[in-house]
Structure formats: structure tokens, C-alpha cells
Amino acid sequence: MFDASVYTARRDALRSKVKGGVILLPGHVDSPINNAANCYRFRQDSNFAYYFGIYKPGMVGVIDEGGRSIIYGDDVSLDDIVWTGPVPTVREQAEEVGVKTTRPLRDLPADLQVAIRKGQRMHIAPPYRAETVLQLSEWLGLMPTHVRNYASEELIAAIISMREVKSAGEIEELDRIAEVGYEMQTAAMRMAQPGEQENTIFGVLEGIAATGGNLTSFGSIISQHGETLHNDKHFDILREGRLLLVDCGVEAYSNYVTDNTRTIPVGGTFTPQQLDMYNLVLQAQEYGIAHSKSGVRYLDVHLGVCGVIVEGLRAMGLVRGDVKEAVEIGVQGLFFPHGLGHMMGLDCHDMESLGETLVGYSRDVARSKQFGLSALRCAKELKEGFVVTVEPGIYFIPELIDQWKAQGVMKGFINYDEVEKYRNFGGIRLEDDIVITAGGCRIIGKKRIPIAPADVTAEVQKGRFAGKK
């Protein structure tokens, strides 16, 4: 992905941040579907990709106490070549990323044991795949249930401090892959016609992602029930008058991703009720973008966005009372029960395997327990080079409305009779990915995915005419 010097500099910086001990970064092995030889599409561990830059299974990266980088891995045999074709050697691949020392994988456990006997600490990141747990258990002689307890806070903090600030090269790659994300979203708009199946759109987006990248960056949400936040069902037929929420992204072979949400009126026409609510979400989203800049806590941007939403809902008669007070006690939780966004980069929820709170919060910004606000993934002060999503939404979740109404939650602020009129509304979310710049921020990608109501409608209309040809 990058020049060898980039990876060498990253490893040197990591080594200087982590005092002593062995830094052990296992790359991924293949992940079996239904037998050992039939695996999901390979996807490298993001930390390994960031520091060792090789996108092949079965490699392990080590930075020893003396600062030397070593890649452990095995070459393919001639018998395998009949099945896989010629493959570069581990040594050739290591050279590409500035690593001079390579060893067969079987040497790793003994090498680690030598270091352990010398009293050197093993710095590992928290494993999230069972394969990695098993490997670490075996290599380090730990009980599998205890492996996670050995994750190194020092290593985690060092990695976060480096990966959270994206370099120009990383942003270039994010801009590049954003074009595929654009294609996915606009394809969905053109297909948002009555009678079309959610599933067909799902399949087409899978295809676009697999053509332009390696994978979708997460299971695409393509649903006329946008009020279910992580709806993985997509088996309905599109109906005129419904809103289709499309939250999807692509992941490049480099692991860099996109993550965008648009909410599309099936057939291309918003009802007046939908249009009012859509414009409110859009206003909130643009408030979020306008206020994201270096030195500002993302928590405060989130709370500002909540203010916009509550203010708008008050104008519509769904909420009453003082806006500031309403936001403080969390009235917005009924309508917007998640956070404004998360960091993004080599992962969609960037570095989330290292610990969501460690990534998104800092010593001076603690996590709230308030419903809704507690789901905010990124709250800390923004810095130049941060990449975050801006994704407010307004949803009408029947189960949640019933629960709050029955318990009379914040009934002084919430006009439940008015809320009931939106019971079958569904949900709206709008999401762009931004990078914090010197002057403020900008949206990732060469052009913004259509978001103004007229632009979305126009894109849907294109598909309607294409279908009628």
C-alpha cells in the first residue's frame, strides 16, 4: 500500500512509545465458513496492516525489545503452486515493507519463550477472533479464557495515538475508495422504485463493493424499517410512500473503508410529513459538519446536534418545554437513541477492537450513562487528521415508544399523542464521512453523495426512466 519507509517509520514510532518488552502483532489467518478449506474472504487485521502492510494470511509481526522488526510466516510449497499459482516468498513480501528479518512460523513460540524467560513483557492487542485467541494461548502458554487479560494498555494507547491521526496518504486512499461508496449509494437511489426488492439492491451493492474493493465494510442496511438501527433483514418489496434507509460502505483491499447513509423516498416523492422530518435531519447533519473542527469535543458537536433535533421536533409539536433542559435530561433519546458518529479509517468503527471507550473518549471526557448519549462512540476533542462519521437520525421505534409512554418517561417534555401519529413512520439517517482539516473539516470523497431532497429525488427519477426504457 505505502512505501517501505512509511511502515518502518510507523514501527519505529510505536517502539519508542512502548517502553520495553516484545510487541507482538499477529496478522489474520483465514476464517473457515463450513470447513477448514472453505473460508470467508480474507481480511487482514488492521493493526498488522498499519505496521506491517502485508495483506496475506498467516503472518505474524514482532518488534523485539531492541527495535528489530521480524515477520514470521511460511512459504508456499511447489505442491501448493498447482492450486494457488506462484506466490511471492515471505522474504520478498517483508522487503516491500522494510522488514529485513523473516523466520518460519514454527520458530515463533520458542523465540517468544526466550524473551519471556528474560522477563520481557509481551505487548499484545486484545484479540477479537477466536483463531487469534487460540494462537496466543498456545504461543504464550496462557489459558484461552485469560488471553484477553494480557492485552497491553500501553500498546493500545500507543496504537490509538498513531492511528487516530490520518496521514495525507491515508486520506488519499479514503478519497479514492469513497468513489465506490458513491457508486453504491447512487445505485441504491436509482433502484428505489416501487416493486423492487430490498434484497436485489442488497445484492447489487455487494457486487459493486466486490468489484471496487474487497468487501462491504459491514453488513449493508437496506430497509424500509430504518427505525431498527442495525436491521440486517432486507427481504421486503419496496412500496410507494415508504422511506428506504441505505447504510452501507465498501472496504478496499488496503482495509480503508467508506460508511454512508442516505434515506430515499421509494419512487422519488417525499410526503410532506417525510420531507419536513428529512429536512430536520439534514439540518442537524449539516450543523454537525459545520461545527466539527480541531479543538472541539465531538461530545459538544453531538449535543449541539441534539439541540437542533429537539428544537425542530418542538416546532412540529412532538416535544415541548425548554430545549436546553430537554437535551440535558436526554429527551432526544426517544428519537435519536445513538451517537453522532465514530472514528473511521482502516476499520469502519476505527480501532474498535482496541476498546470503544479507549478510542472515543479521553481522560477529561467520560462516558455518559444516559440512554442514547451512552451510545456515542466518539466524544473526545477532535484533532487535525481525525476522520469521523457525522450521522444523526430521527426514528420512531414502536417498542421504545410503547415502553416510554407506559412508564411516562419525560412526559412533561414529550407529547406522546403527537408522537403516536408517527408510529409507522420508520426512520431517517443521513451520514457523511469527514476529515478534520487545518481550517475546519471537509467531506471525504471527490463529490458528495446526493443529499438535498431535490438531488435525491432526481437520482431516483433517473432509475425510474431507465426501467421504463
Add this chain to the structure above:
Amino acid sequence: MFDASVYTARRDALRSKVKGGVILLPGHVDSPINNAANCYRFRQDSNFAYYFGIYKPGMVGVIDEGGRSIIYGDDVSLDDIVWTGPVPTVREQAEEVGVKTTRPLRDLPADLQVAIRKGQRMHIAPPYRAETVLQLSEWLGLMPTHVRNYASEELIAAIISMREVKSAGEIEELDRIAEVGYEMQTAAMRMAQPGEQENTIFGVLEGIAATGGNLTSFGSIISQHGETLHNDKHFDILREGRLLLVDCGVEAYSNYVTDNTRTIPVGGTFTPQQLDMYNLVLQAQEYGIAHSKSGVRYLDVHLGVCGVIVEGLRAMGLVRGDVKEAVEIGVQGLFFPHGLGHMMGLDCHDMESLGETLVGYSRDVARSKQFGLSALRCAKELKEGFVVTVEPGIYFIPELIDQWKAQGVMKGFINYDEVEKYRNFGGIRLEDDIVITAGGCRIIGKKRIPIAPADVTAEVQKGRFAGKK
């Protein structure tokens, strides 16, 4: 997928085949990509699907010594419903498959320990996912590295004896999903135009599979280098005069799959050399289909196909000498270094996680060590209800030719000078899926994917004209 009575009958049959002890069939959990919450598309374990028929993560099926079926699993909480929408309870799902007893997952280890203390054997299938190894290790108190040693031969044999014979209902599902497999292959043919990218075809096939099913049944092979048998690279641009090998399949939500290969002349015109070789592979494939019937060993069908191939190559001057003798010593290994086919059903390589040799061979058919023949996955006597693939191929693998030529392997039979003329030919494979019937066999699916050279050419031409519109 099927009526509750089908699953009850299967569990009863399994219980009667496995004498004593507890039958423990863990379903799959989600498989993380880059953090615990971002997972690959869920795919159920095939044994769990066959006996317990539920396609949700986190369930475990038990048949106790008394023959009672129990499903262990946890219900979704109200908090989760905001994210996932309403989900049927474990009890409701269990009733659908005829299971009356359900328990929370946390009860499982203690229940198993009670049975172990009573001296009851634990019958488990060999785990192939690390998650399952970790679960079994914890539940049964075994070292992770030892879990596989506890796989029950009795259970494996019982499962194979049941799953190898497909019911009418299973064949109906295979016929149904075959329509999606047909669509994938013919879409590839229409896209096989000079200048098109292999990767674009790959993406389109991913999309068709995700629209009509859950997943591709394995990583699609879409390559102008068909001589690399499991080529997972698809980054080349299609060039006139090359052959594009497309080996792909879809997996339904039920887990039933398709697996087909076609080899397509880019642009729609075979060279005379390609056409001769294609016709030979087609002749071999049709010989395989014509000779597959109940009571015949698939090993013998494979050897018969080898005879057709060697005979044809002799007519072309690449091989010389006595055909029968050549087949016996394995001359075909240079050109056809794999087996004629494998069983197929709930897995593409059906039941392969139970052990390839246990599935494909029997007490009276041993596995050969001869290069090529050793890769034959199914050799045993065919029975009515078996579903197998028929997929001969002819390849020119430069690395293998160089190795054999340098060592003078079978130089009395192989005309290496003539073989050199095909050095850059690539490879051809043709594959259909068949079910053994009372009278012989038939190809799965309502219509056969185009395979005669004129039919393949016609399909490619359709795409050419579509592109020119």
C-alpha cells in the same frame, strides 16, 4: 426450511444409530471480521442445520441419552430490540423444528458435566472453527489442542450415512437454488468480452449470489489462468483469444449450494486448438455423467474419464503408448491433476468438515497415493439420492510441466515437445452437479447451463450485442 416432523425424524434416526452418550451439535456463532461486532455474513453449521433446522447464531443442539432433544440459546433483550428489531424467542424457534425443551446457554456446561459424571460419552463432530474449539474446550474441560481428538467416529459415520442420501425435499431445494447458479454462469458468459475486467465479473456474480441466496458457496474462480486450480486472483483484463474459466456457485439461506464451472472463449470465438481441447473435456464430462449410476464406484467413473482424456490427448499427439497402461500409471496427472468430483448438498464439498476420506471413500475403496488420483474427493459406490459434481479438466501448468520434464517423468508416454506447444494455453474445466436417480442420474436444475461450444458462443454474443446498443 422443512416441517418439524422432518427434523424430529432425523434426530430420532441419528439417536438410534449412535449408541449411548450425549450428541452435542453446536450451531455457529458470528465470525468477527475486524472487531467483535462487525462479522462476516452468518452461515449456520451444516450438521446443526440438518438436525435442528434453525439458521440463527448462538444455538446449541443436544440429543440426550434418553433421546430427548434440547436447544440451548438466549433470547434477545428489549435493549437489543432497538438495534435488531423484534426476534422470535428461542422457544418459538425450537417449536418450529419439533424441539420441546429449551434452556439458556449458561446451563449447558453444568448439564454436560452431569452427563460426564454419569460416565456418558460426548459425541461431537470435528470442530473446524476456532470459536467452536474454544466453546467445546470450555464446556467439556478439554485442552483446546486436544478437542479434535474427542471427535466421535460413531457420530461421524452416522451423520455421513444420513446426509449422503438426499431426500426429495432436499433435491427440490437444490433444483431451486440451481436457477441462481444458472444466472451466475450465463451472466459471466455475457460479460466475457475483451476489455472487461475479471474483477467486474467477480463483483456481478457476488451480487447475483447475494440477491438470490446468502453467499457464494466458495470464493468464485474467475480467471484467464484456469491452469491455477484454485485461483483466487481476478484482477486481469479480458483479452481476445484467451479462455476464461468461471467456477462459482451460490449458497441458499438453507445452506444448499450450487457448484458449476464453464470455460468461455473471451469475445465468443474459440481458436481451433481451444475448440479441440474443449470438445475433449466436454466428451470426458459427458462420459462421466453417462456412467454415473447407482452401484457404480465413482472411482471407476473417474478412471473411465481419465481414459477418455488420455485417448484424446493421444489423438492430438501429446501422449503416446497404451491408453490403459497410461491411465494406470497416472499419465493424466500432468493434465488433469484433480478428481472427477465431490459430494454436494448442505456444503459445496459436502460434509468435508467430517473428514474428506471418511465421506468419499469406504472400507472397500482405499485412497490412492498417485499424483492426481490422490486428489479424488469421492471414490465410493454411488447410491440413489447421492449428489455429486462431475468436473473433469485439462490444464497446462508451466511449473508442473517444467518439473516433470526435468525429471523425465513418464517420458515414454508423454511427448513433452508437443506439450510445450500448449504451455500458455491455460486450462479448461466443465462442471455440472448431478443426482443419482433410480435409472441413472440427472443434472440438477431445471435447465442445463449452456455447455455445447455453439451455445456458449451464442451466450457470449448476446452480451456483445447488449454492450453495443
